[in-house]
Amino acid sequence: MKLLIIGGVAGGATAAARARRLNEDAEIVLFERGEYISFANCGLPYYIGEVIKERDSLLVTTVNDFKERYAIDIRIFTEVTAIDRDNQQVAVKNLKSGETYHEPYDKIILSPGAEPFMPMIEGIHLDNIFNLRNIPDSDRIKTFIDEKKPESAVVVGGGFIGLEMAENLAVRGVKTTIVEKLDQVMPSLDFEMASFMSAHLKEKGVECILGDGIRSFSENNGRLTVNTEKSEHLDCDLAILSIGVKPENRLAKNAGLEIGRRGGVKVSATMQTSDPNIYAVGDAVEITDYVTGFNTMTPLAGPANKQGRIAADNVMGRRSIFRGTIGTSVVKMFDLTVASTGANERFLIKNDIPFLASYTHSGSHASYYPGAEMMAIKLFFSPSTGKILGAQIIGKEGVDKRIDVIATAIHGTMTVYNLEELELAYAPPYSSAKDPINIAGFVAANILKGDIRNINWNEMIDIDPETNVLIDLRNPDELKEAGWINGALHIPLPDLRKRVKELDPGKNYILFCAIGLRGYVGYRILSQKGFKAQNLSGGYKTFLGAKEKIMAESPDTPLWKAE
Ligand SMILES: Cc1cc2nc3c(=O)[nH]c(=O)nc-3n(C[C@H](O)[C@H](O)[C@H](O)COP(=O)(O)OP(=O)(O)OC[C@H]3O[C@@H](n4cnc5c(N)ncnc54)[C@H](O)[C@@H]3O)c2cc1C
Numbered sequence: 219m220k221l222l223i224i225g226g227v228a229g230g231a232t233a234a235a236r237a238r239r240l241n242e243d244a245e246i247v248l249f250e251r252g253e254y255i256s257f258a259n260c261g262l263p264y265y266i267g268e269v270i271k272e273r274d275s276l277l278v279t280t281v282n283d284f285k286e287r288y289a290i291d292i293r294i295f296t297e298v299t300a301i302d303r304d305n306q307q308v309a310v311k312n313l314k315s316g317e318t319y320h321e322p323y324d325k326i327i328l329s330p331g332a333e334p335f336m337p338m339i340e341g342i343h344l345d346n347i348f349n350l351r352n353i354p355d356s357d358r359i360k361t362f363i364d365e366k367k368p369e370s371a372v373v374v375g376g377g378f379i380g381l382e383m384a385e386n387l388a389v390r391g392v393k394t395t396i397v398e399k400l401d402q403v404m405p406s407l408d409f410e411m412a413s414f415m416s417a418h419l420k421e422k423g424v425e426c427i428l429g430d431g432i433r434s435f436s437e438n439n440g441r442l443t444v445n446t447e448k449s450e451h452l453d454c455d456l457a458i459l460s461i462g463v464k465p466e467n468r469l470a471k472n473a474g475l476e477i478g479r480r481g482g483v484k485v486s487a488t489m490q491t492s493d494p495n496i497y498a499v500g501d502a503v504e505i506t507d508y509v510t511g512f513n514t515m516t517p518l519a520g521p522a523n524k525q526g527r528i529a530a531d532n533v534m535g536r537r538s539i540f541r542g543t544i545g546t547s548v549v550k551m552f553d554l555t556v557a558s559t560g561a562n563e564r565f566l567i568k569n570d571i572p573f574l575a576s577y578t579h580s581g582s583h584a585s586y587y588p589g590a591e592m593m594a595i596k597l598f599f600s601p602s603t604g605k606i607l608g609a610q611i612i613g614k615e616g617v618d619k620r621i622d623v624i625a626t627a628i629h630g631t632m633t634v635y636n637l638e639e640l641e642l643a644y645a646p647p648y649s650s651a652k653d654p655i656n657i658a659g660f661v662a663a664n665i666l667k668g669d670i671r672n673i674n675w676n677e678m679i680d681i682d683p684e685t686n687v688l689i690d691l692r693n694p695d696e697l698k699e700a701g702w703i704n705g706a707l708h709i710p711l712p713d714l715r716k717r718v719k720e721l722d723p724g725k726n727y728i729l730f731c732a733i734g735l736r737g738y739v740g741y742r743i744l745s746q747k748g749f750k751a752q753n754l755s756g757g758y759k760t761f762l763g764a765k766e767k768i769m770a771e772s773p774d775t776p777l778w779k780a781e
Pocket residue numbers: 224225226227228229230249250251252259260261262263296297298299329330331332350351352379466469499500501502516517518519520522
């Protein structure tokens with residue numbers, strides 16, 4: 219058996235190690251275009267920010283160590299330029315010597331990754347514009363910062379890498395502006411959740427220009443000007459382009475392998491391409507969305523590593539299946555942790571998938587133990603079965619473990635009723651007797667059981683002020699501190715029972731408090747007294763996150779003008 223692996227980082231290196239562990243006799247050759255194999259691309263922004271101090275720490279393993287441990291023929295600075303499927307050989311070029319040759323194969327595992335998307339606009343090749351994909355890219359950015367001491371930067375694109383770079387540039391004292399074409403950062407999240415992030419970026423001195431794309435770059439006395447579609451001209455010392463990645467599909471395409479609609483290499487659940495002798499993994503492939511069964515691409519390290527292992531299993535005759543991705547991800551953004559898993563609202567709507575959403579705001583641990591922080595959880599679930607479809611969580615503490623619980627629940631096709639029941643570790647420094655996951659489960663299950671009728675912020679946009687009345691259940695000092703919604707009746711929850719006689723049974727009452735808990739209690743009171751009522755999901759806190767969009771979409775509705 220002669221196995222060729224193309225690409226030596228996340229998927230490729232994993233596949234190589236696994237293949238060797240399963241087959242001591244196989245001949246395994248690993249081709250890597252660059253100088254390094256198995257390096258920590260995910261650590262690159264933190265190396266630039268000097269959170270990771272030593273460059274060597276980025277090397278998960280060295281070529282020599284890997285060679286010694288796994289007896290693999292590793293060829294760095296070596297590019298595979300073509301796959302000749304008829305003759306079962308690849309064309310190879312040594313990028314140092316220029317030498318070219320052919321290498322025969324029995325099987326191939328392709329793991330060429332994805333390349334940063336480069337818009338072909340004026341000025342794109344100017345010196346001070348950087349991409350970040352590998353160690354040489356991070357060297358270039360870090361050297362520029364170390365030597366030129368830039369004062370300001372523009373990060374184009376507000377996804378994972380853009381946000382991580384914005385934070386790390388800010389940590390290095392560089393005044394940073396993010397330009398993002400969408401009206402929010404972090405496209406995997408929904409608008410109202412992402413708005414917590416933009417507010418936090420602002421607090422940390424990072425400006426966000428949202429809803430605007432870049433038109434061109436120009437030089438300006440050694441500095442750079444970023445010209446946006448809405449005619450902003452942003453002078454800066456450097457720009458980082460992080461507007462997404464596209465699969466490196468050239469080899470596969472030229473070899474006539476089937477390519478999916480999104481440009482990724484099509485693979486089966488065993489990671490086999492349309493050619494039974496060629497497998498493909500990682501950022502370059504299209505895979506199945508575990509929740510919906512649709513085709514998708516998830517350029518993340520977790521799936522790439524798992525798929526590398528699975529492809530190696532199958533190549534070596536052990537059947538192994540990749541059941542799909544749920545896109546679980548987490549990102550640190552200054553003091554916030556932002557995480558998501560499964561589907562988001564835009565995706566569910568676009569694909570006509572029925573869903574309900576709940577919002578909860580819970581403490582990361584018992585409020586009486588110091589250091590508890592609130593986390594916002596948005597949970598999606600099926601209206602008919604309660605099956606969990608996705609979640610987004612933002613907060614300062616304990617977000618990563620909660621998203622992992624929900625990711626596990628999705629993988630186990632669990633429902634919101636299971637979330638109610640989950641017995642999770644509790645002591646005051648870590649959680650509450652009702653963990654935020656349980657709370658999210660309770661609220662979602664309450665909705666399904668009809669114990670509460672919720673209204674989500676986006677349903678408020680078209681609401682008729684003649685038939686609906688808002689009731690603010692918070693205490694007066696909370697209104698002073700956090701603001702209020704014009705036109706809402708103010709009845710603090712403790713007064714609701716005695717003031718119920720002031721209410722008109724012909725109206726629908728939309729109750730809200732800070733986060734939704736008192737709204738639920740208020741709902742139970744009014745509904746049992748025969749009133750039509752709804753609880754504003756996630757309370758005033760979620761409403762505030764969505765306020766801009768509500769204002770933009772219904773500017774003439776006086777009711778929603780939050781102060
Ligand atoms: C800055 C940054 C931060 C990231 N942070 C995270 C994170 O926090 N969490 C997360 O889950 N994911 C993160 N990712 C994404 C993650 O790194 C990728 O999803 C993962 O590395 C994909 O693995 P892969 O094997 O498909 O491709 P890669 O790891 O990119 O490896 C592909 C390799 O193939 C080589 N290659 C391509 N074509 C050829 C050829 N023809 N011949 C020889 N060699 C070739 C390339 O040089 C490259 O080294 C980050 C990525 C970047 C760039």
